Amino acid sequence: MSSIINNDILSPISSKRTRKEKLFKICGLSAIIFALSMLIILFITIFSKGYSAFYQTRIKLNINFNEELIDPTGAREITTLNTADYSKLISQSLFKFLNIDKNHPKSSEIKSLISYNSFLTLRDRVLNDPLIIGKTVKINLIASDDVDQMIKGNISLNISEENRKISDFQIEAINKLKSDGAILTVFNKTLFTKSDSREPEVSGVLGAIIGSFYCLFVAVCISVPIGVFAAIFLQEFAKKNKITDFIEININNLAAVPSIVFGLLGLSVFINFFHLPRSSPIVGGLVLALMSLPTIVIVTRASLLAVPDTIRDGAIALGASKMQAIFNQVLPLATPGICTGVIIALARALGETAPLLMIGMIAFIPDTPIAITDPATALPAQIFMWADHPERAFVERTSAAILILLSFLIVMNATAIYIRHKFEKKW
Amino acid sequence: MYVFLAILLCAFYGFYIGKKKPLKLVQNKDLSKLNSNPKYYGYYIFLWCLIPALITFFTLNFFSNFLIKQIVLDLVPEIETISKTNIEFIYDQIKIMASGNADAFNTDENLMLASDKYKELIFIYDASVFLICTCLSAILLIFFQKKISLEFPARKKVEKFIKFFLLICSIVAVLTTVGIVLSLFFESLRFFKQISFLDFIFGFHWSPQIAIREDQVGSSGAFGSIPVLTGTFLITFIAMIVAVPVGLFSAIYLSDYAHKKVRSTLKPLIEILAGIPTVVYGFFAALTVGPFIRMTGESIGLNIVTESALCAGLVMGIMIIPFISSLSDDIILAVPQRIKDGSYALGATKSETMKKVILPAALPGIVGSILLAVSRAIGETMIVVMAAGMSARLTANPFEAVTTVTVQIVTLLVGDQEFDNPKTLAAFALGLELFILTLFLNLMALKIVQKYREKYE
Structure with missing residues (x-):
């Protein structure tokens, strides 16, 4: 402890010593501020990236449960109902809504606006209630992740079409859907009711x-x-x-x-x-x-x-x-x-x-x-x-x-x- | 299942009898003549009915599994020529066939024969185990209830058993360590049979890609662990450059400068950093810090990769801060007030007291806490897996991608595993290296901290 008793300490509190004291305190304070600001940055980053996943884009469509497509014989057998081409119902309704011919060269781009797994929603609907066949019902279908991201503003529209995940044609269609009020933003229930999936829009925890x-x-x-x-x-x-x-x-x-x-x-x-x-x-x-x-x-x-x-x-x-x-x-x-x-x-x-x-x-x-x-x-x-x-x-x-x-x-x-x-x- | 039920039934009946008998023995309901509370007689019989029967059950189960497997597989022709993993597969198939689920997909006659044998053996085994265990339980019940008398020290015997049970529980921790050491050691031994020990310890080249299946293309692999270790140390070093000053200054400020109320809010806030799962830090590093560092580097003309050692080290350092600040804070506070008072009395300012009196006195403890933090950083996995690179480079340049021991363990073990292949076994050799390294650091740190505590207590 002999090192304390040197001239520096025996002299009255000099401005140099006060400065050192202050500097030391500032160092301590800034260390704490650094640690806390890292904590805050971490939380803000995660939150700002993640909060938008709690809501999801849906597309409201009038689905015509066409009997000829689902069950032409009218026997209502489970196997026929299970294997019917429900995706076609969706695309038909979409084409009708957007006034696009189904032989349009870019019709597949339009089909991909809706989540790939959406036909399961229709199938479950039919299996639960076969009487729905032949009727036209308004159904909210999950939009594909690209549409979802575009609606949330995460896809930049200014870059050229080849570098974008979504094409000009699709954007046009989305804007039309939007102006007709067919695009909804709802709470993302899927996130809590589904497990992992290859398709982001239907994956959950x-x-x-x-x-x-x-x-x-x-x-x-x-x-x-x-x-x-x-x-x-x-x-x-x-x-x-x-x-x-x-x-x-x-x-x-x-x-x-x-x-x-x-x-x-x-x-x-x-x-x-x-x-x-x-x-x-x-x-x-x-x-x-x-x-x-x-x-x-x-x-x-x-x-x-x-x-x-x-x-x-x-x-x-x-x-x-x-x-x-x-x-x-x-x-x-x-x-x-x-x-x-x-x-x-x-x-x-x-x-x-x-x-x-x-x-x-x-x-x-x-x-x-x-x-x-x-x-x-x-x-x-x-x-x-x-x-x-x-x-x-x-x-x-x-x-x-x-x-x-x-x-x-x-x-x-x-x-x-x-x-x-x-x-x-x-x- | 029925065995458990029977044994439990026996044991509860034993408890009932054991509790009733001493009450019958005493006259005039004068319970003070009894050695122990009646329920202890019950517990005594209960334990004797339960424990030996359960031990018998599990021992039989353990050995019979091997025995049945041996007998059944002997029925499969040319079993000697089949590789070990395929034997497992065949045995699983036999089991599935025996349960009657999948007879459609395999109608091989030998397998059918074997599965019939398996069914038969399992039936015999189940019946005999049921008989043996239940009889054992019942015999012990009859035998020990005879021993009950007024003088019988039931409580002491029961307490002796409980104490023994408590000892067994505390030995589980030792068993865990033994398990870690043995499993790492034996798998590493198998590794060193194929790759020389010296090559592993002193080799300068690490590229573990070996073809696991014969039809895959791949190089023959090299297993020199030096570049992996240097990568680990580089990242740890960067983490320490961040964490030690920040943690130490935080501890100093919290313990000596901050108001008590401020301290009680700031300390838990900083400790949140230690509570955040490391996978979150990994995501943060890979998504935010990595690109940020790369862009900053670009703007000043430096070429920094996204997966740089700097990024992983920086984020790891943030994670480590509370480990150092909390422990150092405790240690600084443990320095006796009289030493501080002495320094103030001599006219020293706060910072001078801290620098020249408190820190030297607390130094061993602080070194201990830093060593613990280093050990934590070396063993940290998720941050480096997500934010550091895969390629083993011998470099000290923090702007390049390096790999670490934990990253290599994860890459070697996730996916195809083949326990005859040095590629998979290398993970265990690295694990052993990691374990020894951290064990050494931990023991040293614990010893230093303990010695320091004793000094001021």
């Missing part, structure tokens, strides 16, 4: 959310009991010796092992050794459980430590055994703290992607998983996959999926904070 939910469910079932019991043992029962020291070092180190290594563990142990199904939430859940185990042990120990010894001594003085004192008195008092820690650990597990890549949870899975052994994907893995698609519509959906993921995390963390404030006792 439902399958990924369910996959994530299953993973977390498995992870909770495994890591919470094991983690809490392990913490009780280490904190309350373990005598200080080499074995418990070793376990402790182990747990502390495990908390800092890169997540991708847990993925490698899952791949070689759960999939290659135990032959559990690849890409399934059960393997994902197991890996996430092992990953969040150390965190849960550490927070549980901290909350057990926070319960004062007077509680233990009181219970034991009244004749309880040590086990009874801990399970009936200490553990209930430590529960809010444990809950908080568990929720935070799970929030981290929810956002984890790398180990899921290792066990194959990034596959194109258009179905919603039913059981925990079905192939599935998870929300962060879905984000990763969509981020790879170059289409503007997928960029929008990736950002929207991120917003959904972040809102889950915010809810979880807010719950944790609420529990901490509401129930935690200060001793």
